[in-house]
């Protein structure tokens with residue numbers, strides 16, 4: 001049994017060792033991530049995309065996210081469970097945001113929440129923190145802003161935009177976030193933010209962040225399709241799974257599955273009696 005990773009333990013990792021975060025969306029994937037040594041499991045709204053088959057993360061709702069967060073929590077991982085607040089769950093009002101964050105903790109059994117955005121989220125972050133819920137920030141390419149960004153585009157490529165992002169990072173820290181995800185920004189900008197802020201940065205943003213995060217299905221090659229530049233696939237489990245199922249179907253067709261050892265049996269006497277009963281009923 002692993003020692004439980006806590007928010008203060010993550011904060012203390014600013015000076016290393018590097019933080020390992022991966023997404024997971026159900027109990028088996030959470031168990032695998034935990035056994036592999038994840039420090040944090042993010043129940044990301046990417047589930048809308050990689051699990052539910054949508055083209056983006058916007059269709060994820062609070063109910064769906066909590067359903068999956070609770071499944072991850074039932075695996076009882078040693079890793080810190082991060083609940084990802086979906087689009088519109090913290091945009092309408094501060095009150096609604098706190099209530100939704102609370103649902104992640106009470107119903108989903110998350111141990112903190114993550115939300116996207118910079119200075120415009122300060123009031124929401126402060127209110128959620130005032131309800132004793134730790135908050136992780138998320139800056140740069142924020143997928144919930146896909147329509148404002150005009151697609152999934154690298155952010156902060158120009159000096160002025162990069163300067164704005166650094167200001168956002170400082171503002172999030174002043175509001176009290178315990179860590180910041182930096183997604184889709186140039187490595188130099190991630191390096192500067194990482195040097196500037198006292199909380200850990202978790203990247204999809206080059207090697208200089210205090211930690212790294214990838215989507216479970218991307219790391220394991222669990223679906224076909226285009227793999228983004230920032231992904232390193234460590235396995236091609238979609239191929240492995242397809243071959244395994246082809247083996248099953250071939251055995252079914254050949255009549256070699258199930259074998260005697262894979263079937264349930266009745267004692268001889270009961271089998272004989274059953275046959276007599278059936279014959280008498282004819």
Ligand code: KIV
Pocket residue numbers: 023042043044045046047084181183213214215
């Ligand atoms: O939802 C998610 O999986 C994320 C990560 C990609 C950081 O936000």
